Every structure is written in C-alpha cells, then in structure tokens.
Amino acid sequence: MGSDVFEISINFVKMVAIFLLMVNLVPMLVWVERRGSAFIQNRFGPNRVGPLGLIQLAADAIKFLFKEEFIPPKGNKALFLIAPIIALIPGAIAFCSIPLSVPIEISAFEMFGSQWGPYVFPFQSFEIGIGIVFVLGVSSLGAYSMLLAGFGSANKYSLYGALRASAQMISYELAMGLAIVGILIVYGTFDFAEMIAAQQGPLSIPLFEADHVVNKVLGILPNWGVFYQPVGFILLFVSVFAETNRLPFDLPEAESELVAGYHTEYGGIKMNMFYIGEYGHMMVASALIAVFYFGGYSLGTTLDTILVEGTIVPNMSALFASLLNLFGSGWEQSTNLINVVRAFVFHGIFMAKILLFLWIFVWVRWTLPRFRYDQLMDLGWKTMLPWALANTILTAFLMLFLR
Amino acid sequence: MSELDILFYILSSMSVLFGALVVLTSSPIYSSLYLVMSMLSVAGIFMTLNAPFIAGIQIIVYAGAVLVLFVMVLMLFDLKRETKAFTKGRFSGFLKLVGAGLLCGFIAGAAYESVSLIMATSEEIPTNIAAAAETGFSPTTNSIKEISKLLFTKYLFAFEVLGLLLLVVPIGAVALSRVAGGTHAKH
Amino acid sequence: MTSLTPIIVLTVFVAIFGVGIVVVSALLGPKKNWTKAKKIPYESGLPGQERKETKIPVKFYLTAILFIVFDIEVVFMYPWALTYTDAGLGGYIFGAMAVFVGLFIFGLIWEIKSKALEWD
Numbered sequence: 001m002g003s004d005v006f007e008i009s010i011n012f013v014k015m016v017a018i019f020l021l022m023v024n025l026v027p028m029l030v031w032v033e034r035r036g037s038a039f040i041q042n043r044f045g046p047n048r049v050g051p052l053g054l055i056q057l058a059a060d061a062i063k064f065l066f067k068e069e070f071i072p073p074k075g076n077k078a079l080f081l082i083a084p085i086i087a088l089i090p091g092a093i094a095f096c097s098i099p100l101s102v103p104i105e106i107s108a109f110e111m112f113g114s115q116w117g118p119y120v121f122p123f124q125s126f127e128i129g130i131g132i133v134f135v136l137g138v139s140s141l142g143a144y145s146m147l148l149a150g151f152g153s154a155n156k157y158s159l160y161g162a163l164r165a166s167a168q169m170i171s172y173e174l175a176m177g178l179a180i181v182g183i184l185i186v187y188g189t190f191d192f193a194e195m196i197a198a199q200q201g202p203l204s205i206p207l208f209e210a211d212h213v214v215n216k217v218l219g220i221l222p223n224w225g226v227f228y229q230p231v232g233f234i235l236l237f238v239s240v241f242a243e244t245n246r247l248p249f250d251l252p253e254a255e256s257e258l259v260a261g262y263h264t265e266y267g268g269i270k271m272n273m274f275y276i277g278e279y280g281h282m283m284v285a286s287a288l289i290a291v292f293y294f295g296g297y298s299l300g301t302t303l304d305t306i307l308v309e310g311t312i313v314p315n316m317s318a319l320f321a322s323l324l325n326l327f328g329s330g331w332e333q334s335t336n337l338i339n340v341v342r343a344f345v346f347h348g349i350f351m352a353k354i355l356l357f358l359w360i361f362v363w364v365r366w367t368l369p370r371f372r373y374d375q376l377m378d379l380g381w382k383t384m385l386p387w388a389l390a391n392t393i394l395t396a397f398l399m400l401f402l403r
Numbered sequence: 404m405s406e407l408d409i410l411f412y413i414l415s416s417m418s419v420l421f422g423a424l425v426v427l428t429s430s431p432i433y434s435s436l437y438l439v440m441s442m443l444s445v446a447g448i449f450m451t452l453n454a455p456f457i458a459g460i461q462i463i464v465y466a467g468a469v470l471v472l473f474v475m476v477l478m479l480f481d482l483k484r485e486t487k488a489f490t491k492g493r494f495s496g497f498l499k500l501v502g503a504g505l506l507c508g509f510i511a512g513a514a515y516e517s518v519s520l521i522m523a524t525s526e527e528i529p530t531n532i533a534a535a536a537e538t539g540f541s542p543t544t545n546s547i548k549e550i551s552k553l554l555f556t557k558y559l560f561a562f563e564v565l566g567l568l569l570l571v572v573p574i575g576a577v578a579l580s581r582v583a584g585g586t587h588a589k590h
Numbered sequence: 591m592t593s594l595t596p597i598i599v600l601t602v603f604v605a606i607f608g609v610g611i612v613v614v615s616a617l618l619g620p621k622k623n624w625t626k627a628k629k630i631p632y633e634s635g636l637p638g639q640e641r642k643e644t645k646i647p648v649k650f651y652l653t654a655i656l657f658i659v660f661d662i663e664v665v666f667m668y669p670w671a672l673t674y675t676d677a678g679l680g681g682y683i684f685g686a687m688a689v690f691v692g693l694f695i696f697g698l699i700w701e702i703k704s705k706a707l708e709w710d
Contacts, residue, residue, distance in 0.1 A: 011596065012599075015596055015599065015600055015603075016603065019600065019603065019604065019607075023607075064615070065611075065614060065615050065618055065619075066615075066618050066619060066620075067615065067619055068619045068620050068621075068622065068623065069615060069616045069619050069622070070622075070628065076432075079432070081612065084608065084612070085605060085608035085609060085612070088604055088607070088608045089601060089604050089605065089608075092600070092604045093597065093600060093601060093604070096600055125596060125600055126593065126596035126597055126600065127593070128455065128597075129455050130455045130456050130458075130459045130547070133456060133459035133460065133463065133668060134455075134459050134462075136459075136463055137459050137460075137462030137463040137466075137467055138462065140462075140463060140466075140467030140468065140471070141462070141466060141467055143467070143471050144436075144439070144471070144474065147471070147474050147475060147478065148436075148474075150478075151432065151478050159478060159646075160646070162478075163475060163478065163646065163650050166471065166475060167475075167650050167653045167654070170468070170471060170653070170654065170657040171653060171657065173657070173661070174657060174660050174661065174664065177661070177664040177665075178664055178667075181664065181667045181668065181671050184668065184671035184672060185671045185674050185675070188671075188672055188674070188675050189672065190456075190547070190668075190672070268615055268619070269611055269612065269615040270612060270615070273608065273611065273612075374708075377653070377707065378707075381656075381698075381702070381707050382702055382707070385660070385698065386695075386698070389691065389694075389695060392667065392691075393688070393691065396674065396684055396687070397684070399674060399675060400681055400684060406593075406595060410594055410595065410598075413598075447594055447598070450594045451594055456668075456669070460665050460668075463661065463665060464658070464661055464662060464665055467661075468654075468657060468658045468661045469658055471654065472651075472654035472655065472657075472658060475650055475651070475654050476650075476651055476654070478646075479646045479648075479650065479651070547669055547672055548669070548672055548673050548676070550669055551669030551670060551672060551673045552673055552676075554666075554669065555670070555673075555682075555683050555686050555687075559686055562666070562686070562690065563686075563689055563690060563693075566663075566689070566690040566693040566694065567693060569659050569662060569663070569693075569694070569697075570659075570693050570694070570696065570697045572655060572658075572659050573652075573655060573656050573659055573697055573700075573701055573706075574697070574700065576651070576652055576655040576656075577652065577701065577704060577706040580648045580649075580651065580652055580706070
C-alpha cells in the first residue's frame with residue numbers, strides 16, 4: 001500500500017474515495033433514470049422534492065432505512081441476509097480496478113519539516129497487472145448474490161427466478177469474454193492503461209505509409225478501438241445489457257412473469273442494495289466500453305496535446321493557484337499542481353464518456369420491449385457465441401497480415 | 404514480518420479453515436459456499452506468489468463457473484432428504500470411519516514428507532532457476548507471455564488433447580440428462 | 591505491480607459498509623409485526639400453493655455445464671491473444687488455436703443440433 005505514511009494515507013483515502021464515488025453516482029443515476037424515462041414517456045418525473053427533484057433520491061434512501069426488517073420465517077436467515085451484501089462487492093471491486101485517469105506524478109516536496117520523496121499515484125483504487133481478467137472474474141461472482149437471494153427466501157418463484165437470472169448471466173458472460181479476446185489480439189496487453197495509451201493519435205492503416213491519402217482521410221478519426229473491432233463493440237454492448245439484467249434482457253426482474261424474481265421477498269434497504277449492485281455493474285460495463293472502444297480518458301487524435309495539455313490544463317491550474325492564493329501563503333504553479341489538475345481534467349473526460357454510456361443504458365431501457373426467456377437464451381447461445389467466435393477468428397486471421 | 408508474510412498467514416489460514424468447514428458442515432449449500440471462500444483464498448495466495456494471471460483464471464473458472472454450477476445444481480434438489488440420507492445408518496457410519504481414517508493418513512504422510520523441507524536451511528532447498536534457464540525462459544520477465552509460449556510450443560499436444568477431453572463433457576452431460584422420467588427424456 | 595493488500599482492505603470495507611447499512615436499517619425500523627399474511631411465501635396474493643415436489647428442469651444444469659466448457663476455452667484464448675503478435679510464431683500459433691476452437695465449434699454445433707439448448 002505504500003512505503004511511508006503519506007503514501008499509505010493517500011492510497012487509503014483514494015481507495016475509499018473511488019468506492020464512495022461509485023456509491024454516490026447511484027442516486028444520481030436513479031434520478032437520471034426517473035427523469036429520463038419520464039421525458040421519454042412524455043410525462044414529468046419527480047419534480048417536487050428539491051430543485052428539479054434532486055432531493056427525491058435522498059428522501060427515498062432515508063425512507064427505505066426506516067422500513068421494517070422482514071426475513072421470511074421458513075427461509076435461510078444467514079443466506080437471506082448475506083445475499084444483498086454480496087451484490088455490492090463485485091461491482092465495487094471491479095470499478096475500483098479500472099484506471100479513471102492518468103497517474104498523478106508528484107515530485108519531491110517538503111511538508112512539516114521532512115522530505116517526502118517522489119511518488120506516482122495511479123488514479124485507481126489498486127493496480128492489477130491483469131486488468132481485464134480480474135474484472136471478468138469478479139463480475140462472474142455476481143451470480144452468487146442472485147442464487148443465494150433466491151434460495152434464502154423460501155419461495156419457489158424466487159428460486160426459479162434466481163436460476164433463470166443466473167443462467168442468463170452466465171450465458172452472456174461467454175459472449176463478453178470472446179468479444180474481449182478480439183480486443184486483446186489487437187492491443188496485446190491485459191493492462192487498461194496500456195490499452196488507453198495505444199489508442200492515442202489519429203487512425204491509420206499500417207499497410208499504407210503515413211502520408212498516403214487514405215491515412216490522411218482517416219486521420220480525422222481518433223485511433224479508437226471501435227474502428228478496429230466494430231463487431232466486437234456490438235457484441236460487448238449487447239452482452240453487458242444481459243449481464244446487468246437491464247432491459248431488453250431484464251426478465252429476472254419482470255413483474256408480469258415472476259412477480260419480482262429473485263428479490264421478491266426483499267423489502268426496504270436490502271432490496272435497494274441489489275439495485276446499487278446492478279447500477280455498479282452498469283458503471284463497470286460503461287467504463288469497460290469506454291476503455292476498450294472509445295479511448296478511455298484520452299480524447300484521441302491530436303486534441304489531447306492541443307486542447308487538453310495546451311490550453312485547458314494550464315488555464316485551470318492558474319485558476320486553482322490563484323484560488324489557493326486567496327487562502328494565503330504563496331502557491332505558485334508548481335508541476336505538482338499541474339499534474340493534479342491534469343489528472344482531474346482527464347478524469348472529467350472519462351466520466352463524460354461513462355455518463356454518456358449510462359444515459360444510453362437508460363435510453364434503451366425505456367425504448368425496447370422485453371425479450372422472452374427462450375428468445376434470450378437462443379440469442380445468447382445460437383447467435384452471439386458463433387458471431388463472437390467468428391469475430392475472433394477473423395481478427396486473428398487479419399492480424400497475421402497486418403503485422 | 405513483511406507484508407507478504409502477514410498476507411500468507413492470513414490467506415493460508417483462511418483457506419485451511421474454510422476447507423475444514425467444507426467437510427464439517429451438514430448442509431451442502433453451506434459447504435459449497437465455504438468452498439468458494441477457500442478458492443478465493445487460494446487465488447489470493449497465487450497473487451502473492453507473483454502469478455496474478457493464474458489467480459484471475461482461478462476466480463473466473465473455479466469460483467465463477469464450476470462452483471456456480473455446484474450451487475445451481477444443489478438448488479435443484481430437496482436438500483433435507485439428501486442430508487438425512489448421509490447422517491444416519493450403519494453404512495454411512497462405516498463411510499465416515501473410512502473417511503476419517505483416510506484424512507488422518509494423508510495428514511500424517513504430508514507431515515512426514517515435509518519434515519525435511521521444514522528443517523532445511525535456505526541453502527539446502529533446491530531452486531529451479533538453473534533448470535528454468537536451460538529452457539531459455541527467464542523467471543523475471545512477464546510471466547503470462549512465458550506461460551503461453553510454453554503452452555503452444557512444448558505442451559501443444561497436451562493442449563489439443565485437453566480440447567478433446569472438454570468436448571466429451573457436454574456430450575456426456577446431454578446423454579445423462581436424457582434419463583427416462585426426467586424433463587428431457589426422449590419420447 | 592500487483593499487490594493484494596488494497597484488494598483485501600477494500601473488500602472488507604465494502605462488506606462492513608453493507609453490513610452497516612443492514613444493521614442501521616434493522617435498528618431504525620419499526621418493531622416486527624407478524625401478521626398471518628406475512629408468514630406465507632408471496633404468490634401475488636393467491637393463497638399459498640406450495641407442493642412438496644416441484645420439479646425444476648434439468649436444462650439449467652446443461653446450460654451451466656456448457657458454460658464451464660466454453661469458459662475454459664475462452665480462458666485458454668487469453669494468453670494466446672497476448673502472444674499472438676509476438677515475433678517468431680506467426681501462422682503456427684493461429685493454426686494451433688484453430689484446431690482447438692474447431693473442436694469446440696463442433697461441440698457447439700452438435701449441442702444445437704441435438705436440441706439440448708431448446709426453450710431455456
């Protein structure tokens with residue numbers, strides 16, 4: 001966790017802060033969903049409580065905390081109580097292992113009389129050398145929360161709903177894993193930061209030279225993964241809808257089919273924890289799509305160096321230096337301040353991409369009708385799995401010639 | 404007591420404790436859940452041994468696929484009848500004695516074999532660095548790429564035979580599910 | 591570069607966070623009030639119709655077994671994808687994996703044709 005007190009404390013604060021970022025994004029997401037769905041359905045959403053209805057979610061959360069605690073008497077009390085806690089863990093751990101911005105490099109400085117050495121803080125809770133394999137493994141642990149919830153409530157509809165939900169989840173994990181193999185062949189590394197670094201610069205085809213007319217035309221577009229793997233992007237995009245139980249694949253939560261599926265017997269804050277887990281998975285999925293196919297926290301082409309490094313970062317750090325100067329003691333525009341501001345600007349770009357994909361999740365939910373369960377499993381096994389295999393083989397075949 | 408030592412003690416005691424709980428609980432679902440925790444502890448031990456890829460694969464395949472299958476299948480049964488079948492009776496008592504005897508034998512054998520390893524000083528423990536240098540791969544570079552290079556050159560035949568073995572699994576499962584009286588029986 | 595301590599600390603933190611929420615809710619809620627309707631499992635308001643032997647179809651088992659097999663295939667493709675563009679291996683490594691994937695495609699086609707994946 002670090003070698004001296006400053007590093008350990010900053011790492012701990014960073015770890016908790018990113019987890020709390022995820023947890024605090026959930027009420028915002030629920031607000032976006034309720035107002036967004038109302039906008040799509042041509043009605044008002046919650047707009048009484050607070051400005052634009054923003055306090056509604058806090059009011060809802062507090063209301064849920066005060067509900068009566070209900071444990072089905074014939075059910076398995078331990079499993080019933082553990083299941084919502086297990087629903088939180090995979091989404092949180094997976095989100096915390098994705099780099100949300102460039103690493104912050106702090107050179108040696110002096111504080112409280114002693115020298116603190118140069119540090120590099122990666123902008124993620126912890127660093128894992130096997131980025132994507134870890135995220136996939138932890139996401140597949142999410143099936144346990146559904147199974148335990150369905151089993152712990154002594155209700156045969158819950159059990160059936162839990163089995164169907166976990167069968168759906170594991171079927172689409174295959175298509176997800178195979179779509180990721182395509183990206184791995186193109187970039188050749190598991191690490192997220194290296195993948196984002198490989199997506200800098202303008203798009204070009206290596207067969208032609210750098211100033212060929214094809215490359216000049218393509219150079220307008222950034223070097224993003226979506227241009228290398230369009231089929232993989234569609235496969236991953238559809239699979240994460242099924243992984244997170246969102247419409248059009250949300251049969252486990254459908255009201256007309258199974259009451260409410262595996263969380264029928266839950267009430268109060270325990271049911272909300274399932275939704276926090278689901279929205280956490282959605283955030284992980286959006287972050288993965290942004291990192292693999294849309295360049296992560298970089299803007300691509302030459303916008304990075306011109307816009308961000310050239311204009312935004314110096315201006316914002318000058319602004320911050322002048323703001324901090326109001327609190328006394330001359331803060332000049334040191335490289336440490338520029339690095340911190342730079343990391344947060346890139347973080348803002350990444351969050352904008354994540355929020356765009358989360359909005360697309362909400363948008364699709366209120367646009368498309370729901371699949372029937374056998375249609376869903378047919379799609380997963382008979383359509384997406386062969387397409388994913390074909391995509392992998394085609395990518396491998398093409399890479400033989402392009403490298 | 405470096406950080407790795409503390410991690411090793413915590414993770415290994417967790418895996419031994421959960422492994423013991425697997426065989427000591429009477430409910431099969433609790434057994435499989437304790438097995439999941441044991442698998443996650445072993446994955447943690449892999450990570451401390453600088454094999455993060457193997458740890459990730461352990462979580463994906465073992466804890467995320469095989470044990471999900473176990474838990475799903477255990478929910479298809481009527482568990483009270485199954486646990487009752489194994490807790491009473493003379494035949495199950497004999498099985499329990501045999502099982503306990505085997506466990507004691509294994510523990511005694513393992514302790515006997517590893518006494519020399521525990522008592523040895525660090526110079527006497529053989530290291531494999533010389534053997535690894537012969538194969539041309541050094542143990543300090545990126546381990547994932549080394550594993551895959553070995554897999555596709557030296558162990559290629561084993562890899563293809565593994566594919567064939569894995570092909571037998573779904574065929575056998577489909578054949579088993581067609582037993583008369585079940586939901587998938589052939590008419 | 592990979593260290594395990596932050597992962598364990600974060601897992602424990604998230605677990606304590608979840609347990610804390612549940613405990614706070616249990617403390618703040620009203621006293622338990624068992625009415626007769628709350629004791630039976632919820633079946634959309636109908637009186638409870640639990641029978642002893644509800645058979646659950648075996649296709650869940652088949653789906654899970656097939657998932658394990660294809661998951662192992664995907665896991666073998668990860669290190670293959672990493673060293674795919676390394677020098678010196680070329681088309682040979684493509685052929686090695688193509689045979690492996692071909693076996694699995696054969697298995698998948700057999701499963702689809704033998705109707706083991708129907709109506710799930």
